[in-house]
Amino acid sequence: MKSQHITIKDIANELGFSISTVSRALKNHPDINHDTKKRVQELAEHLHYTPNPIALSLKNRSSGIIGVIVPEVVHHFFATVICGIEDVAERNGYSLMLVQSSEQLAKEITAVTNIVSGRVDGVLASVSKQTNSYEHFQKLIDTSIPLVFFDRVADTVDTMHVTVTDFAGAYEATKHLAEQGCRNIVHFYGPQNRTIFQNRLNGYRQALEDAGLPVLPHLIIAADRMDEGKRQTELLVRQGVPFDAIFAVNDFTAAGAMLALKKAKLAIPQDVAVVGFADESITQMLEPNLSSVHQPGFEMGQQAMELLLKQINSDEKLPSEHIVLNTTMMVRESSLRR
Numbered sequence: 001m002k003s004q005h006i007t008i009k010d011i012a013n014e015l016g017f018s019i020s021t022v023s024r025a026l027k028n029h030p031d032i033n034h035d036t037k038k039r040v041q042e043l044a045e046h047l048h049y050t051p052n053p054i055a056l057s058l059k060n061r062s063s064g065i066i067g068v069i070v071p072e073v074v075h076h077f078f079a080t081v082i083c084g085i086e087d088v089a090e091r092n093g094y095s096l097m098l099v100q101s102s103e104q105l106a107k108e109i110t111a112v113t114n115i116v117s118g119r120v121d122g123v124l125a126s127v128s129k130q131t132n133s134y135e136h137f138q139k140l141i142d143t144s145i146p147l148v149f150f151d152r153v154a155d156t157v158d159t160m161h162v163t164v165t166d167f168a169g170a171y172e173a174t175k176h177l178a179e180q181g182c183r184n185i186v187h188f189y190g191p192q193n194r195t196i197f198q199n200r201l202n203g204y205r206q207a208l209e210d211a212g213l214p215v216l217p218h219l220i221i222a223a224d225r226m227d228e229g230k231r232q233t234e235l236l237v238r239q240g241v242p243f244d245a246i247f248a249v250n251d252f253t254a255a256g257a258m259l260a261l262k263k264a265k266l267a268i269p270q271d272v273a274v275v276g277f278a279d280e281s282i283t284q285m286l287e288p289n290l291s292s293v294h295q296p297g298f299e300m301g302q303q304a305m306e307l308l309l310k311q312i313n314s315d316e317k318l319p320s321e322h323i324v325l326n327t328t329m330m331v332r333e334s335s336l337r338r
Contacts, residue, residue, distance in 0.1 A: 006050075007049075008023055008315075010047070010049075011040060011043055011047070014043060015039060015043060018316065020314060020316045023315045025037045025041065026040060026044060062121050063118070063120060063121055066085070066095070066096050066305070067096075067097045067115030068082065068096050068097065068098045068099070068124045069099050069112070069123065069126065070082065070126050071101055071127075071152070072103060076278075076281040077295055078126070078151075078297070079297075080298045080301070081126075081297045081298070081301040081304075082098065082301060083297075084298040084301020084303075084305070087298075087301070087302060087305075092309060094121070097115060099114065103128045103130055105132070105133070107128075108131055108136070112136045112139070112140065113136070116143075116145065122311060123140055123145060123147045123308075124147075124148050124150060124308055125147065125150070126152045127149065127154050129190065129191045129224070130191075131193075134154040137157045146311035147159045147160075147308075148162070148307045148308045149161035149162075149304075150162045150301070151163060151196065151295075152196055153195060153196075155195060158320055160308075160311070160318075161322055162304045162325065163195075163323075163324055164196075164296070164300070164324065164326070165325070165327050166195075166196045166197075166200050167199040167200070169200070169295075169329070170204050170207070170293070171203035171207045172203075172327070173203075173204075173293050174187075174203065174207035174247050175207045175211065176291070176331065177247060177275060177335060178207065178211040178213060180245075180269070180335060180336070180337040181337060182244045182245035183213060184242050184243045184245070185208065185244070185245040185246070185247060186219045186220075186245065186247070187219065187246075187249075188222075188229055188232060188246065188247075188248040188253045189221070189222060190224040190250070197249060200277065201220070204247055218241065219241075219243060223248070223256075224249050224250060224253055226252040226253060228253060228256065229248055229255065229257040230256035230260045231260075233246070233260035233261060237260065237264045244271070245269075245273040245274070245275075245335075246272060246273070246274045246275070247277075248274070248275070250278050250280075251276035251278050251282055251290060252282065254275065254277075254290055254292070254334075255282055255286055257274055258274055258286060258290070268288055268334050269333070269335050269337050273334065273337060274290065274291070274334045274335060275292060276291070277295075278293070279293065279294035279330055283330070283332065284332075288333030290332060290334045291329075291332045291335040292332075293327050293328070293329055294328040294329075294330050296325050300325055307323070
């Protein structure tokens with residue numbers, strides 16, 4: 001055979017190795033053992049293998065840029081995720097192209113288009129609350145652009161992702177309120193097209209059932225922004241609905257609820273205990289300090305970037321890998337009655 005016709009695939013077939021293993025062996029990758037490297041390199045030399053210069057130039061056409069799509073940069077949680085991404089990216093010679101969707105599907109689609117046209121080496125994304133179709137993300141997969149989701153996932157897109165234990169976090173928050181003697185616990189929930197918000201609602205329901213408390217539909221209310229938390233709490237007070245605790249889907253909604261409670265001259269936590277989710281920086285600026293479910297944002301960013309690097313550095317499609325990080329209940333003044 002002529003040397004220009006010998007490919008990595010030929011060597012892989014001859015030795016019974018994967019193409020990825022042969023590629024790494026030829027690059028003297030530390031993950032490949034000595035004997036394998038020796039066999040691959042000796043056969044390559046025997047067959048007069050030389051890399052295809054055209055294929056090599058295409059393979060090495062790296063921009064050194066990672067596209068990152070977040071719903072809102074202003075949130076402390078997403079800011080810490082970005083810091084975790086940047087930590088790993090910089091250590092591996094990459095810089096970030098950051099875009100926010102502002103929780104809008106149209107902006108998210110535009111962000112994906114702009115990032116791809118910017119010739120990125122991979123994409124990290126957290127899906128907007130509004131998103132209910134995922135063709136724009138599927139196009140990344142179809143065109144072999146590495147993609148990893150973090151926090152909010154497009155369930156129908158087969159790729160790697162990093163999430164937290166949303167169900168367990170919500171369960172612990174609701175259980176904590178029940179242990180404080182609360183019996184009529186409100187849950188302000190987020191859009192149910194997002195799995196994370198489904199899991200938080202389900203965790204709340206399960207904790208009530210396990211505590212022997214009824215799941216009351218009129219205490220399960222859609223509200224996932226500060227203004228909605230304030231308005232819905234004002235409405236509960238005005239209508240005279242009995243409630244003694246609020247578990248909110250996020251900290252900003254909880255903060256809105258606290259504003260309404262104070263306006264109504266209700267003491268926190270004596271009259272109404274309050275717990276949020278995410279452990280944003282706002283939690284310790286509020287009076288009283290807000291109890292919340294902590295999410296390890298920095299670690300999430302690191303893990304997501306590590307998964308993306310695996311894809312970028314692989315010569316073949318890798319099986320989907322899903323990492324789930326633990327949440328932690330942070331008990332503060334807003335819920336501690338005992």
